Amino acid sequence: MKIAIAADHGGFALKQQLIEHYQKKNVELEDLGTYTPEPVDYPDYGVKMARHILDGRADLGIAICGTGVGISMAANRLKGIRAALLYDDVSAQMAKKHNNANIIAFGGRTMAFDDVVRRIDIFLQTEFEGGRHQKRIDKLDEE
Ligand code: RB5
Numbered sequence: 001m002k003i004a005i006a007a008d009h010g011g012f013a014l015k016q017q018l019i020e021h022y023q024k025k026n027v028e029l030e031d032l033g034t035y036t037p038e039p040v041d042y043p044d045y046g047v048k049m050a051r052h053i054l055d056g057r058a059d060l061g062i063a064i065c066g067t068g069v070g071i072s073m074a075a076n077r078l079k080g081i082r083a084a085l086l087y088d089d090v091s092a093q094m095a096k097k098h099n100n101a102n103i104i105a106f107g108g109r110t111m112a113f114d115d116v117v118r119r120i121d122i123f124l125q126t127e128f129e130g131g132r133h134q135k136r137i138d139k140l141d142e143e
Contacts, residue, residue: 001124004058006032006049008042008071011064011108014116018062021117030058046074050081053102061103062120072105079141087111092119096126098133 083103084095
């Protein structure tokens with residue numbers, strides 16, 4: 001599975017920590033920026049990540065801004081994107097099980113590193129249930 005990661009300046013530090021953490025486990029996160037802590041605009045990174053997923057260049061995106069709210073809003077503007085803010089362990093599990101999210105979002109200023117890693121791992125270990133949930137996520141992309 002290919003995983004990409006993107007952040008604005010509010011998520012930059014957490015992005016760097018996650019890249020390093022998963023590198024130690026031999027899991028490469030493709031880094032879509034931002035590459036410095038200088039202020040940037042979260043919509044640019046949410047949309048960049050969304051296009052990356054829609055083009056099939058990654059199977060899952062991790063998107064981070066200060067709260068995770070802005071960058072998930074930006075990504076969700078593109079049809080076919082299901083960006084979910086994983087605000088606790090249950091949302092991490094259900095975002096895969098019921099929503100089959102293709103982008104998971106976090107807050108670099110609002111969430112602790114260990115909580116974020118645990119939620120990513122829960123998400124990755126959970127299976128999408130399909131069935132009635134597939135019918136519901138299909139409705140998200142109707143006109
Ligand atoms: C940037 O200051 C901040 O607004 C942004 O990172 C994010 O939290 C927006 O939702």
